[in-house]
Amino acid sequence: MKNLKTINQETIKVTNQKKIIQLLYREKQLTKLRISQAINVSIPTVISNVKDLIKEGYLDETEVGESSGGRKPVIVRFLPNCxxxxxxxxxxxxxxxxxxxxxxxxxxxxxxxxxxxxxxxxxxxxxxxxxxxxxxxxxxxxxxxxxxxxxxxxxxxxxxxxxxxxxxxxxxxxxxxxxxxxxxxxxxxxxxxxxxxxYAEAFINFNYVKSSLVFISITEGIGTGIIITDNVYKGFNKRAGEFGHMTIMKDGKQCNCGKKGCWELYASKKALLDEYKTAYNIKNNSLKDFMEMSKTDNKAKKILNTYLEFLAEGIKNIILILDPGCIIIDGEISEYKSLIETELIDKIFKQNDFYDKKECNVSFSNLEGNASxxxxxxxxxxxxxxxxxxxx
Ligand SMILES: [Zn+2]
CATH class of the missing domain: 3.30.420.40 (ATPase, nucleotide binding domain)
Structure with a gap:
């Protein structure tokens, strides 16, 4: 049986190696000195762990740049195809x-x-x-x-x-x-x-505000994922983040979930297209047609404005409940970012006593429909x- 000391040393080794891999995933390449400074461990520890990670194929090292007389600096590189x-x-x-x-x-x-x-x-x-x-x-x-x-x-x-x-x-x-x-x-x-x-939004193209984020997927319904300190928050019964079914309108429209007035009945893509369909008495429609129309047609503009108000209302509630560093919106609607972004953000951050634009970054996914x-x-x-x- 391994004694406790050995197990602890192994845990520390694994922890340091994960820190090095995560750092190099983000930075792509660094000197051992920079690695040691960034993860706050000694240079001999970095050297020993990097050696192991090179053996396993995750990293390699190479000489780069101009030396100032002595040996050329050596950088450690992350190998994504390993x-x-x-x-x-x-x-x-x-x-x-x-x-x-x-x-x-x-x-x-x-x-x-x-x-x-x-x-x-x-x-x-x-x-x-x-x-x-x-x-x-x-x-x-x-x-x-x-x-x-x-x-x-x-x-x-x-x-x-x-x-x-x-x-x-x-x-x-x-x-x-x-x-x-x-x-x-x-x-x-x-x-x-x-x-x-x-997870994808928080990890790929990482920046520090993304360690606390709410992802809002707007499709037929509204799905949300919550990241708190780099982890998905699931809740006690693993059903946290059902924001699509929070009540936005008391005694409002009937939802499939059994409740009335759920957010997704007013702020999903389907909700927007249903309004469009009713207003123009048409059967088939696409978000593309509607968005095009909303550029010039006043009735369509009004529908879009009401829709954005409902979307903003829900986002405001999420900000008040979770205080996330950022909110990322995804779904077909994000293709029309240039048409809706300014107005949506204005509606979310309308004068209030709690938060302003600088405190929560509201943006659209840049993973081109691939986040999930x-x-x-x-x-x-x-x-x-x-x-x-x-x-x-
Ligand atoms: Zn519902």
Whole structure:
């Protein structure tokens, strides 16, 4: 049996190595002196850990730049292609599979359209397995280089037990992904899609305000993911962040959840398009048509203004409850950022006694619709990058 001292030393070693990997992911390359200053450990400790990480393939070192007479400075570089991860996004219409490296560059992408033939969930899993095995063999990737497969799912999940508890859109309940583990050559991870997106936003293109953020996905409904100190906040019963169903209008419209006046009935993409449809008495419509019309047509302008007021109202509540460093909005609506951003921000930060623009950065996702799937690919990497896998 290992004694306590050995275990502690090993824990410290792992912790230091994760700190070094995370730092170099963000900075790409640094000298050992800079690493030692940044993570506050001695240079001999950095040298020993960097040596181990080079052996495992995560880093390399090279001489660069001009020396001032003596030896040229040596920099340590992060090698993003040393490991890979699969991200899978399942929606009602399709399954999207990506393979990324540790820099979140998408190396391979496959789409499986959900037809009647694959509509059964077990068949969907069989199709995914086939695609994954194909990708691995065509690209000739050794299994040890694949950290795992992350699933981003439209529903409530217990990520520790690998259970998809309820996904109303997919008509799935209590699906245990542990049963699928033997079908796949590498470990499986699952997460709710808004939480996965929140991880992606917080980690990729990191900046310090993003360690406290709320991700708002505006689609048919509204999904939100909350990051507090680099971790997704799930709540006691793992259902925190159902902001789409907070009451924005007492005795308002009837929601599928059983309540009335939920935020998503007024601020989702569907809510906006429903208003448009009713006002112009049309059946088929697209957000693109509406946004185009709102540039010139007064009635459409008014609909957009009311919509933005409801959207702002909900965001104001979120800011008051959580005081996040930033709020990131995603969904098709973010493609019209230039049309709505200024007005939305003005409405959110209208004169009030609590907060102003400088204290919470409200912006639109710049992951180009990939937040959720990149978040899925991030799940197997968490162990590599993070000191603590605990989900709060
Ligand atoms: Zn509701």
């Amino acid at each position: 490991r890979y991860s699969f991200g899978i996004l399942i929606t009602k219409e399709q399954v999207r599979i990506i393979l990324t490296n540790l820099n979140f560059s998408i190396i391979v992408e496959k789409i499986i359209n959900i037809t009647d033939k694959v509509a059964d969930f077990n068949n969907i899993i069989i199709e995914i397995k086939k695609e994954i095995n194909n990708i691995i063999s065509i690209n000739d990737i050794p299994l040890y280089k694949i950290l795992g497969i992350g699933f981003s799912l439209p529903g409530t999940v217990n990520e520790e037990e690998l259970i998809l508890k309820n996904a109303p859109n997919l008509k799935l309940k209590n699906i245990c992904f542990k049963n699928f583990e033997r079908d796949f050559p590498v470990p499986i991870f699952i997460e709710n899609e808004a939480n996965a997106s929140a 799937i990149l978040g899925a690919a991030f799940l197997p990497m968490r162990k590599l990058f993070f000191l603590d896998k605990k989900v709060i």
